[in-house]
Structure formats: structure tokens, C-alpha cells
Amino acid sequence: xxxxxxxxxxxxxxxxxxxxxxxxxxxxxxxxxxxxxxxxxxxxxxxxxxxxxxxxxxxxxxxxxxxxxxxxxxxxxxxxxxxxxxxxxxxxxxxxxxxxxxxxxxxxxxxxxxxxxxxxxxxxxxxxxxxxxxxxxxxxxxxxxxxxxxxxxxxxxxxxxxxxxxxxxxxxxxxxxxxxxxxxxxxxxxxxxxxxxxxxxxxxxxxxxxxxxxxxxxxxxxxxxxxxxxxxxxxxxxxxxxxxxxxxxxxxxxxxxxxxxxxxxxxxxxxxxxxxxxxxxxxxxxxxxxxxxxxxxxxxxxxxxxxxxxxxxxxxxxxxxxxxxxxxxxxxxxxxxxxxxxxxxxxxxxxxxxxxxxxxxxxxxxxxxxxxxxxxxxxxxxxxxxxxxxxxxxxxxxxxxxxxxxxxxxxxxxxxxxxxxxxxxxxxxxxxxxxxxxxxxxxxxxxxxxxxxxxxxxxxxxx
Ligand code: MN
Ligand code: MN
Numbered sequence: 001x002x003x004x005x006x007x008x009x010x011x012x013x014x015x016x017x018x019x020x021x022x023x024x025x026x027x028x029x030x031x032x033x034x035x036x037x038x039x040x041x042x043x044x045x046x047x048x049x050x051x052x053x054x055x056x057x058x059x060x061x062x063x064x065x066x067x068x069x070x071x072x073x074x075x076x077x078x079x080x081x082x083x084x085x086x087x088x089x090x091x092x093x094x095x096x097x098x099x100x101x102x103x104x105x106x107x108x109x110x111x112x113x114x115x116x117x118x119x120x121x122x123x124x125x126x127x128x129x130x131x132x133x134x135x136x137x138x139x140x141x142x143x144x145x146x147x148x149x150x151x152x153x154x155x156x157x158x159x160x161x162x163x164x165x166x167x168x169x170x171x172x173x174x175x176x177x178x179x180x181x182x183x184x185x186x187x188x189x190x191x192x193x194x195x196x197x198x199x200x201x202x203x204x205x206x207x208x209x210x211x212x213x214x215x216x217x218x219x220x221x222x223x224x225x226x227x228x229x230x231x232x233x234x235x236x237x238x239x240x241x242x243x244x245x246x247x248x249x250x251x252x253x254x255x256x257x258x259x260x261x262x263x264x265x266x267x268x269x270x271x272x273x274x275x276x277x278x279x280x281x282x283x284x285x286x287x288x289x290x291x292x293x294x295x296x297x298x299x300x301x302x303x304x305x306x307x308x309x310x311x312x313x314x315x316x317x318x319x320x321x322x323x324x325x326x327x328x329x330x331x332x333x334x335x336x337x338x339x340x341x342x343x344x345x346x347x348x349x350x351x352x353x354x355x356x357x358x359x360x361x362x363x364x365x366x367x368x369x370x371x372x373x374x375x376x377x378x379x380x381x382x383x384x385x386x387x388x389x390x391x392x393x394x395x396x397x398x399x400x401x402x403x404x405x406x407x408x409x410x411x412x413x414x415x416x417x418x419x420x421x422x423x424x425x426x427x428x429x430x431x432x433x434x435x436x437x438x439x440x441x442x443x444x445x446x447x448x449x450x451x452x453x454x455x456x457x458x459x460x461x462x463x
Contacts, residue, residue, distance in 0.1 A: 011358060011361055011400065012361065012398070013360050013361060013446070014360055014361055014362040014398035014444075014446040014447065014449075014450050015254075015360060015446050017396065017398055018398070018446050018449055018450065022449065023445050023446060023448075023449040024253075024445070026272075026445075026448065026449050026452060027248075027256060027445040027448055027449070030256075030265070030268050030269075030448060031246040031256060031258065033046050033050075033264075033268055034246055034258055034259070034260055034261075034264050034265075034268070035245050035246050035258075036162075037264070038105075038143070038145055038162075038241045038242075038259060038260060039107075039145045039146065039239050039241065040080045040081075040103040040104045040105075040291045040301075041079045041080055041146075041147070041157075042145065042159075043103045043260075043264055043267060043289070044076060044079060044080060044081065044082045044103055044289060045079075047082055047084075047267065047268075047271050047289060048074060048076060048082055050271065050275065051072075051074050051082075051084055051271065051275060052074065054072075054275045055070075055072050056070075056072040056073065056074040056084060056275075057070045057072060057073055057074060058074045058075075058076065059073050059074065059075055060075075061075055061307075061310050061311050061314045062310075066318065067314075067318045071086060071087040071280065072084075072085075072086055072087075073085040073086075073087070075307075075311050077300070077301055077305070077307045078300065078301055080103070080104075080291040080301040081103075081288075081289065081290050081291050081301040081302075081305070081307060082103075082289040083286060083287070083288055083289070083307065083308065083311055084271060084274050084275075084286065084287040084289075085284065085285070085286050085311070085315070086274060086277060086281060086284065086285040086286075087284050087315075087319075088280065088281040088282050088283045088284040088285065089280060089281070089282050090282050090283050090284070091319075091321055091323065092284055092312065092315055092316055092319060092321055092323060092328050093316075093321055093322070093323025093327055093328060093331065094283060094331055095283065095328060095329075095330075095331025095332040095333065096283055096284040096285065096286050096312075096328065096332045097281075097283050097284070097285050097286070097332070097333055097334075097458065097459055097461075097462035098285075098286040098287070098288060098332060098333070098334040098335070098419070098424065099266075099270040099273065099274070099286075099287050099288070099334065099335045099337050099455045099458065099459060100270075100287075100288040100289075100290060100303065100334055100335070100336055100337060100415050100419060101263050101264075101266035101267040101270050101287075101288070101289055101290070101337040101338065101430075102263045102266075102267070102289070102290050102291065102292075102293030102294070102297075102303070102338065102415060103263070103264060103267050103289045103290065103291055104129075104130070104291050104292055104293055104294050104295075105130070105241075105259070105260040105262060105263070105264070105294065106128070106129060106130030106131060106132045106262075106294055106437045107128070107129050107130065107239045107240060107241050108126045108127075108128050108129070108137055108142065108171070108196060108198065108239070108240040108241075109126060109127050109128070109129045109238070109239055109240070110124050110125070110126055110127075110144070110146070110233070110236070110238035110239070110240065111124070111125040111126060111127055112233060112234050112236070113125070113233065113234065114126070114233050114238075115200070115215055115218065115219065115230060115233065116197075116212075116215060117212040117213075117214045117215035120202065120204070120214060121199050121201070121202055121214060122199070122200050122201030122202065122214045122215050122217075122218035123197040123198060123199055123200060124169070124197060124198045124200050124240075125197055126171075126196050126197060126198055126240065127193070128193060128196060129239070129294065129295065130294030130295060130437065131294065131437055132437055133187070133188075133437070133438070134188075134190075134191040134192070134193065134195075134196060135173075135187065135190050135191045136438050136439055137171060137191075137196060137439060138171045138172065138173040138191060138196070139170065139171065139172070139173050140170065140171075140242055140243075140244070140439055141161065141168035141169075141170060141242070141243040141244065142161065142168055142169045142170060142171070142198060142240040142241065142242060142243055143159070143160060143161025143162050143166070143168060143169070143240065143241055143242070143243035144158055144159075144160045144161055144169060144238055144239075144240055145158060145159050145160075145238070145239050145240075145241055146158050146236060146237045146238035146239050147236065147237045147238075148226070148228055148232050148233070148235070148236035148237075148238065149228075149232060149235055149236070150226065150227040150228050150232065151227055151228065151229065151232075152227070156226060156228070158226070158238065161243040162243060166243075168243040169198045169199060169200055169240060170198060170199055171195075171196050171197065171198050171199070172199065173191070198240060200218060201214055201215075201217065201218030201221065202214060203217050204216075204217055205217040205220065241259060241260075242259040242439040242440060244258075244259060244439070244440060245258075246258035246259075249442065253445075254360075254444065254445055254446070255359075255442055255443060255444050255445060256442070256443050256444075256445060256448070257440045257441070257442055258440060258441065258443070259439060259440060259441070260441070261339060261431075261433055261436075261441040261442075261443045262338070262339045262433060262436055262437065262441060263293065263337070263338050263339055263430070265339060265430075265431055265433075265443055265448055265451065266337035266338055266339065266430050266431070266451060266455075267289050267337075269337070269448065269451040269452040269455055270287045270289075270335075270337050270451075270455045271287050271289070272452055272455075272456075273287075273452055273453075273454075273455035273456035273457075273458075273459055274287045274455075274456075274459055276456055277456070277459060277460060281459070281460065281462070282462065283462040285459045285462075287459075288303070288308065290302055290303045290415060293338070293414070293415055297415055297418050302418075303415035303418040303419065304418050308329075308422075309325050309329075312325045312328050312329070313325050316328070326423070329422045329423050329424055330422075330423035330424075332423075332424045332425070333384075333387075333424065333425045333426070333462060334419045334424045334425070334426045334427075335388075335426070335427055335428075335429045335454075335455065335458055336378070336414045336415050336416035336419060336426055336427065336428045336429070336430075337429060337430050337451070337455060338414040338415070338416075338428065338430045339430050339431055339432070339433045339436060339441075339443075340357050340364045340366055340402060340404060340428075340430055340431070340432045340433070341356070341357065341404050341405060341432060341433070341436060342357050342358060342359035342432030342433055342434050342442075342444075343356045343357065343358055343359070343432075344434055344435075350405045350406055350409050350410070351405055351406060352405070352406045352407070355401070355402055355403050356402050356403075356405070357400055357402035357432035358400065358432065359432050359433070359434060359442070359443075359444045359447065360444040360446050360447060361398065361400045361432075361447075362397065362398025362399045362400055362446070362447065362450045363392070363397065363398070363399050363400075363429055363430065363431060363447065363450045363451050363454040364399075364400055364401070364402050364429065364430060364431065364432050365385065365388065365389070365399055365400070365401045365402075365427065365428070365429050366401075366402060366403060366404075366427075366428040366429070366430075367379065367380050367385060367401070367403070367427075367428075368380065368403065369404070369411065369412060369413045369414055369416060369417075369428060370411055370413065371410060371411025371412070372407075372408060372411065375411075376413055376417070377413075377417070378413070378414070378416035378417040378419075378420050378426060378428065380416075380426060380427045380428070381425075384425050384426070384427050385427065388427050388429070388458065391457050391458055391461045392454055392457065394457075394461075395453065395457040397450055397453045397454045397457060398446075398450050399450070399454070402432070414428055416428050429451075429454060429458075430451060431443055431444070431447035431448060431450070431451050432444075432447060
């Protein structure tokens, strides 16, 4: 095999050209945001707080009242999908410039009837969310985040396992001594979905008549601490996420190991790219932060929902414009901001080096996604690529072109195809990660910063 260093276009390190002080500053801010925002709801809330502090006004697109006089607007859809809009000088009918990223991440969801007892332990039944390698999620500390209603009907936002004093939860794995049958299985079957139940309690109730004393005691403790009973889980939305903080990796502190880079690294850099726009733009700028990408972008908060249409329809009305929503969309351009696969030095054989991304070599431009013969792809046109690469070159933003892996090895998708079906001229662009979809993913600080520069430049230049 050819050494990857010897092949490929634009395979120079972004570290050679970025302002390292600015990179470190930016990385510190990003790490503090993703340390505290580990679910789609929490990330939407975090970005909304930052945006409002920067002068963005939260608006309900369904409100009958006229919009306040502001050119910086924030829309939140059911707490899981946020849209930032910076109105430009040109009519909306000329189209808008968008960057879209997703705010959901692979995780372990709690089932609606979760609590049971086995072998002196209380456990939660779980159902994993997104494309995970299940064996990676056992034996690590997990935090419980999400929404549940207490006995008085009050909505509680749980966040248990993030403070040092909090307990965490954990999924067990069989010891190697008894793991021979497991070891013989295919890696994908070594840990079954139903073997991802998480330990949540251990002390039995003092009432010796209880058939399941550990479950009973766990319910008692839960009731004392949260004022909820077993029925509350039926209407809850609880997610187990790694109870770990983002950490710098390497003697040179060059990388970030953290949960949820996919795709909050793009969500954060895109939002920052919009918030840091100096001048009133010509074209309206939009950052879309959508939910449910990891499970197909379906539902009322995913990229396939029509929340974007709802907002544009309302904006056209407020601005007294005659254009239709379809005209706005068909005249628009977007970056689908999502992470890609970085070449993994431990697994070089799945990559075709000349067309694979290298961590630290700048934002990755991906012409097409999909798998096998480009099935289910978004495939950007040459014109779109040409325009975007010109923008990056003009601003001297390091970039590389890549597809996910070797032909026929696998593949994947992003929100791009759901943007482009609306007529939006769309291109995939984001950082390369290592260990994507693992509880702790690895990103280069240089790439983080390049994405910020790229999204900011794209929003500024439009077409
Ligand atoms: Mn993604
Ligand atoms: Mn993903």
C-alpha cells in the first residue's frame, strides 16, 4: 500500500497556517460548551443562550403578533431544533445562505418501562440511539440526562452524573474468564442491544415482604430525590451519555477527546461563524441546528421537517415580500456541516489514501456521500464545489477533499440530501474525526478552528 503521506491533493497540515493562540482560545470555549451540553435539548439551550447574549431575539414563528424590529432572530422548535437568522439587505426571494448541522448524538436511551431487578441489582432497560458499536458503551461511567414530569406535573430537566458528587450509571460486561463464547462471536454481535441494561441501584428495601426489594428501594430513593414515581418513566425522555469531560490529547495538547463532536463541533462552529459576522450581510444568513440526524432526520425536529419552511413563510409575510417559500429555497445555498472520517493509523486498509481525510489538514469537502454506487447520496455539482473552494482560498482557509472510505467498504449520509431536495444548492463540509460515534470521539483543534473560519467565510460570501 502506498504511504498516505505520499499521495493526495492539499495534504498539508493546517497547523502550519493557523493562528495557534486563536485556535487554543476557540478550543477552550468549545470544550466548555460541549462539557455542559450533552443532549440535543441542552445544546439548543446553550446556543440559544449564547445567541441571545449576542443580541438575537427569540421569536415564536406561530405568534400572531408582528415580529419585533430586529435583524437577528432566533427560532426554537420544540426545544430540540434551533434556527438562527441574520436578515440581509437583499430580499429573501434572492435566496439565503445557510449552514446546517445536527445537534443529536449517538447515546443510550432509557425505555418507557425501565426499572427492573436482577441478581441483587436494580437496572434500567435501554434502547440505543444511532449507529453505535455497542461494545464501546459498556463499563464506562454514564450520566442520565433528560426530561421527566414529577407528581405535580412539573417538568424536570435531569442531569445526574456530571458533578463530582453525583452518582453515575454503568453497563456491565462479562469478564474475559467467562467471555469465551462472546469472544468467538462477530464484534457486532458480541454485545446485544438487550445486554445494554444499566445498573442504577443495589441496596434492598428493609421491607422483607418486597418481591423485588432492590427495585423497591431504588424507587423509594428516586421518589425522595426527584418526587417521581414509576409511572413517570412512561412519559419521560431520558438519555444516558458518557459521564466524561472533554480532555486535551497529546503532549502538545493538539486534539480534543470528547463526547458528541458529531456533530456539535459543526453546530458550535457554524453558530459562532454567524454570531461573529461584523456587517449587515447582503443575503440573509441562517444557521440550522437540527435533531434526529443519527436516525434518519425524520420527525418534527429533524431536517426532513418543514420548520424551515414555516420560518421562511412567516419572514416573507413580515417583510411584505411577494416571493414564495419555494423560490427562496431554490435560490438558496447551504453547507451541510457534518463530521467525516479521518484516516485512522490503526485501520489504514479501509481508506483510499488520496481521497481520504487526514485529521489536522483542514475542513473536509465531500462532493458526495452515500454508499456502494453512491446509493442514497447527496452529490454536489462542480459549480458548487468551485464556488466554495474559491471562498476558502480567498480567505486562506485550509481544506482537503475526501470521501468516507474505500469504494464498497461502507458509507454514510448527512442532512445534505434533505436540503438539496428543496432546491438548495448544497455541499458537505466538516472536520475529520477519529473514533466517530464512540463514547469519546477525537477531533483536531486545528480542524475545529478551520471549520469556524470556513463557515464564517461561507455565510459572509454566500454565492
Ligand atoms: Mn453527523
Ligand atoms: Mn453521526
